[in-house]
Amino acid sequence: MTTKTDSLQCPVCGEPADPSHLGCEACGADLHAPASAAGHWLSSAAPETPCAECGSTNIDTHGYCGGCGKRQTRTSDRTELDLSAIGAATDFGKRHHYNQDAMAIGRYDDIITGVVCDGVSSSTFGELAALAAAEAGIAETLAALTDGQPVDQAALAAVTAAGQAASDAGVRHPDNPPSCTYVSAILDARGIHLTWIGDSRAYWVTPDRGYCLTVDDSHTGRLAAMGVPADDERYRTPYANALLAWLGSDAPKLEPNTRTVLPEQPGLLVVCSDGLSGYLESDDHLAQLIDETASCTRIASSLTDWARRCGGRDNISVIVARFPSTAQEVPSP
Amino acid sequence: MTDTGFRIDVDHNEFMGVGDTTVDAIVTITSSENATPPSRVTDTGLAQVIMVDCSGSMMGSRIAEAKRATRAVIQNLPDGTRFAVVSGAAIALMVYPAAETTAVADPQTRAEASRAVDRLHAGGGTAMSSWIKLAHKVLTGSPAEVRHGLLLTDGFNQHESRETLTAVLDECQGGFICDACGIGDDWHGNEIRLIADRLLGTASGLPEESEWSDGFTKIAGEAAKKTVGDLTMRVFTPARNTIRFIKQMNPSIVDLTARRTELDDKTGDYPTGAWGAESREFHVRVDVPPIQENDDRLAAHISVLSGSTELARSMVTARWSGDTMLSTKLNPKVAHYTGQAELASAIQEGVAAAKAGDNHVATERLGRAMQLATESGNERTARLLAKVVDVDVDTGRVHMRQQVKSVDLEMADVESVKTITVRRNPDSGGE
Numbered sequence: 001m002t003t004k005t006d007s008l009q010c011p012v013c014g015e016p017a018d019p020s021h022l023g024c025e026a027c028g029a030d031l032h033a034p035a036s037a038a039g040h041w042l043s044s045a046a047p048e049t050p051c052a053e054c055g056s057t058n059i060d061t062h063g064y065c066g067g068c069g070k071r072q073t074r075t076s077d078r079t080e081l082d083l084s085a086i087g088a089a090t091d092f093g094k095r096h097h098y099n100q101d102a103m104a105i106g107r108y109d110d111i112i113t114g115v116v117c118d119g120v121s122s123s124t125f126g127e128l129a130a131l132a133a134a135e136a137g138i139a140e141t142l143a144a145l146t147d148g149q150p151v152d153q154a155a156l157a158a159v160t161a162a163g164q165a166a167s168d169a170g171v172r173h174p175d176n177p178p179s180c181t182y183v184s185a186i187l188d189a190r191g192i193h194l195t196w197i198g199d200s201r202a203y204w205v206t207p208d209r210g211y212c213l214t215v216d217d218s219h220t221g222r223l224a225a226m227g228v229p230a231d232d233e234r235y236r237t238p239y240a241n242a243l244l245a246w247l248g249s250d251a252p253k254l255e256p257n258t259r260t261v262l263p264e265q266p267g268l269l270v271v272c273s274d275g276l277s278g279y280l281e282s283d284d285h286l287a288q289l290i291d292e293t294a295s296c297t298r299i300a301s302s303l304t305d306w307a308r309r310c311g312g313r314d315n316i317s318v319i320v321a322r323f324p325s326t327a328q329e330v331p332s333p
Numbered sequence: 334m335t336d337t338g339f340r341i342d343v344d345h346n347e348f349m350g351v352g353d354t355t356v357d358a359i360v361t362i363t364s365s366e367n368a369t370p371p372s373r374v375t376d377t378g379l380a381q382v383i384m385v386d387c388s389g390s391m392m393g394s395r396i397a398e399a400k401r402a403t404r405a406v407i408q409n410l411p412d413g414t415r416f417a418v419v420s421g422a423a424i425a426l427m428v429y430p431a432a433e434t435t436a437v438a439d440p441q442t443r444a445e446a447s448r449a450v451d452r453l454h455a456g457g458g459t460a461m462s463s464w465i466k467l468a469h470k471v472l473t474g475s476p477a478e479v480r481h482g483l484l485l486t487d488g489f490n491q492h493e494s495r496e497t498l499t500a501v502l503d504e505c506q507g508g509f510i511c512d513a514c515g516i517g518d519d520w521h522g523n524e525i526r527l528i529a530d531r532l533l534g535t536a537s538g539l540p541e542e543s544e545w546s547d548g549f550t551k552i553a554g555e556a557a558k559k560t561v562g563d564l565t566m567r568v569f570t571p572a573r574n575t576i577r578f579i580k581q582m583n584p585s586i587v588d589l590t591a592r593r594t595e596l597d598d599k600t601g602d603y604p605t606g607a608w609g610a611e612s613r614e615f616h617v618r619v620d621v622p623p624i625q626e627n628d629d630r631l632a633a634h635i636s637v638l639s640g641s642t643e644l645a646r647s648m649v650t651a652r653w654s655g656d657t658m659l660s661t662k663l664n665p666k667v668a669h670y671t672g673q674a675e676l677a678s679a680i681q682e683g684v685a686a687a688k689a690g691d692n693h694v695a696t697e698r699l700g701r702a703m704q705l706a707t708e709s710g711n712e713r714t715a716r717l718l719a720k721v722v723d724v725d726v727d728t729g730r731v732h733m734r735q736q737v738k739s740v741d742l743e744m745a746d747v748e749s750v751k752t753i754t755v756r757r758n759p760d761s762g763g764e
Contacts, residue, residue, distance in 0.1 A: 053622075054572075054573065056572075060631075062631075062648070064571070064630070064631035064648075064650075065571060065631070066571050066572065066599065067571055067572045067573065068571055068572065068573040068574075068622055068630075069570075069571035069573065069574055069621055069622070069630040069631040069632065070622075070628065070629075070630055070631075071628075071629035071630060071631065071650075097627045097629065098629075
């Protein structure tokens with residue numbers, strides 16, 4: 001039994017908290033993060049550490065060390081993010097030298113939100129675009145919600161900010177600028193609002209079924225969405241899987257896909273990059289991989305582990321949130 | 334970043350194996366027609382000083398032809414161009430205008446300058462450093478963006494040492510760009526090259542008097558196409574990296590390595606002279622710490638500046654690859670310019686040996702040069718070499734031609750630094 005000494009509030013969920021604790025009992029957030037830190041959202045950005053090779057702290061925007069030239073990536077190779085009501089995990093897989101995926105999760109009042117961006121590996125420094133877009137997207141979502149904007153407007157403002165951030169990322173590479181995909185989910189009491197560009201996905205999962213809620217921005221994705229049979233020759237054109245839309249300075253005009261889902265029963269939302277979805281045999285397959293009783297972060301983590309065991313040919317990022325959200329449910333002391 | 338009209342492209346051997354330390358990159362800087370960087374001076378445009386050799390060896394038909402050719406250059410100066418004419422012998426004198434400054438071209442000044450050129454006569458020795466000093470003095474007082482000198486000489490610098498000339502050239506570096514042209518058949522190619530190299534201009538030779546009028550006018554016209562007076566290449570390298578060399582490789586070879594102006598221990602500026610709408614290629618070689626598995630390293634950041642305004646930027650990186658196919662592959666551009674550099678040294682060494690009477694070395698070096706010129710498709714160089722060496726098509730045997738004209742050796746030498754860029758399509762057989 002602790003006594004409340006003063007009125008410290010959790011920077012993430014706003015619940016009263018005991019200053020002698022490190023973490024918030026309601027949501028697990030760090031109670032003592034400096035005021036300057038963006039306390040209400042987390043991302044997979046790598047902590048800024050001195051160069052592992054020479055100890056220099058002079059690291060440029062691309063992650064290159066000014067002392068010895070060695071690069072450290074701006075994105076974590078492997079990390080978990082936990083805001084209790086929403087959790088996330090990423091892993092750079094087995095084939096890539098570093099993680100070109102980035103993700104961010106956040107919370108405002110009883111609304112939770114998450115963004116996954118997958119850096120296009122054929123572009124130069126795709127992970128810089130991915131990280132910039134994920135962080136800009138989450139920050140803009142929360143800023144717009146704080147301003148009292150409706151969810152759909154917040155989502156549009158967020159993807160616009162993300163597009164700008166991606167095109168500003170990195171040195172200008174005129175032939176091949178950094179670029180990335182984008183998928184964001186905002187969950188409020190009513191339902192789930194999705195916004196996406198490219199081929200990162202969102203799934204709705206119940207104990208025995210899985211449903212992909214997004215349509216990939218590729219010829220393959222659009223053919224499948226129109227119900228074209230799998231033996232159609234258009235699936236086998238050389239560019240069938242090429243992205244038709246992305247974020248970055250060479251991106252086509254921003255026309256994000258949006259979808260609002262109002263589930264009639266409880267379930268899980270899974271937002272992920274193709275490092276996970278590429279190994280799923282079917283949408284329902286996802287339901288078999290999930291232990292319903294585990295925490296959101298635990299589920300996200302076990303899904304990334306599973307994709308690694310399948311071969312980990314790409315970077316894997318997974319965000320998991322429950323609907324209805326547990327954001328309102330505060331454990332009684 | 335707004336479009337400045339400048340861009341940098343990098344071709345390099347990006348993938349390296351464990352333990353590799355040398356990164357080679359060909360950096361292509363391109364300025365388009367609409368490149369208008371902020372001028373550092375109020376007056377855009379050109380100031381040009383023509384230095385005409387009036388030493389004793391110019392007597393007779395040569396001085397008459399040189400006057401005619403200089404008048405042709407003057408007549409072609411666009412209105413508003415600042416210009417001056419200097420006569421060079423053992424000392425240098427202003428021909429037009431009388432004061433040590435430039436005049437502004439208009440019908441009247443062009444007529445006055447032509448009359449002053451008519452009064453020139455030949456006599457005396459040759460001390461080119463005095464000509465360059467005077468041109469430098471005239472041009473540094475000029476408000477023009479592009480300051481250009483054109484030095485025309487028929488002989489070699491017999492009345493001063495190479496050291497004196499080199500010291501003056503180094504003093505004048507950055508003050509103006511200077512094209513040097515050997516006229517007639519008594520000049521030394523390596524001297525013409527020295528002047529052009531130090532002052533970031535072009536070296537050439539015009540043996541035939543009948544070529545002078547068109548030749549001078551063409552050189553002066555090329556200078557008039559320059560719109561940016563002085564472009565700087567800025568190179569940042571992490572502390573543990575070492576710049577081995579930085580050379581302009583196309584259109585001609587200019588080694589910039591020693592011309593570094595240190596900004597700090599990691600950043601240096603290299604002068605590239607005046608620019609018009611053109612594309613130039615530079616070979617940058619940087620040593621990095623030994624590559625380890627999964628390393629991704631920065632070799633250098635490269636940017637171009639006009640004054641303190643950055644116009645374009647790029648970077649050269651090196652990555653580990655476990656795929657030996659990738660890590661041992663030589664980038665075609667790097668390979669091409671490595672070959673062009675070898676071609677230039679082979680010609681210069683061969684010419685020096687021929688002049689020293691060492692026929693054995695001359696034959697070997699010039700033969701190698703012929704082989705490299707032919708392989709890379711550098712046809713102009715191959716044509717010049719064909720005047721001094723014969724290659725037997727059946728045996729591949731090389732021998733020096735009988736009765737090689739000394740001016741043909743000098744022409745091969747002066748043109749040795751001119752390279753060709755990589756052929757887009759090797760099957761098309763060049764231009």
